Amino acid sequence: MNDDRDGGRRARGVQRLGAQRLGGRRAGAQRRDARRQDALRQGASAAPGEAAGGARTVRLTKVYGSGDMAVRALDEVSVVFPAGRFTAIMGPSGAGKSTLMHCVAGLEDATSGSVYVGDEELGALSDRRLTRLRRERIGFVFQAFNLLPTLTARDNIVLPMTLAGTRPDGEWFDTVVRVLRLGERLSHRPSELSGGQQQRVALARALVTRPHIVFADEPTGNLDSRTGAEVLGLLRGAVDDLGQTVAMVTHDPVAAGHADAVVFLADGRVVDVMDAPTPDRVLDRMHGLGGRS
């Protein structure tokens, strides 16, 4: 992405997120259309945040173990996580959701097939470039937060940049911290924060690098329903207002209802993709697949 476009996206993102216009899906679609028109007026081929980013797999297969012990966790999975969209990944326990996320995030090697993050094919990258891509292009929000207990909230948020030897954009950092209401908590350690606050720190850490894609692994699993709804609203807002690409593994049909599309896995295969999901439709589909929903 060129610097001008990146700068424009940042400025618009700061404005939008700063104004906390984190609305519903229809409002989000209207804003995306406005961004596209905005971009077209500026001669760009795609809206800010949509030119780069996103991820996809082509016939991705992952086999754990070998011989009689072999487990085919993913079986020729071809799936797209479109740039600037919010995709949920669902399926019964053992369907391959975590494996898919870990392969796309470059945490696990594919047995065969390909994974692309933006334009980069992960299998073609050296270990060093893969490590860099993970730090700079991929954000993670895990159920277990994965915050370092000895670091303050501020240091946890900027950790990916500290590791990469870069510094956060101060304006962007301030915006993320303000929207996530962490301003008063930056000098606290994780043990001094509530579960919801820890989750918001984890989300701030995922957003602060402005990655190509944010992976959220059961981001609402440990939260009360109000805080869970808030986290989903923030992920939705990051997509609508910043063009962020989000992929979320969840068992919760209500959480999946915040996404633009749901990819259903069963036995390591994609068995369905649902656009504009509602909790009821997702629940029906999950019942059809068996296993827990």
Ligand SMILES: Nc1ncnc2c1ncn2[C@@H]1O[C@H](COP(=O)(O)OP(=O)(O)OP(=O)(O)O)[C@@H](O)[C@H]1O
């Ligand atoms: N490191 C591993 N070694 C061997 N088998 C594994 C490993 N990781 C996952 N598996 C197997 O691969 C299959 C897919 O597992 P995965 O964790 O991706 O499922 P999931 O859909 O995320 O399940 P859950 O909803 O229970 O978290 C399962 O049969 C699992 O036992």
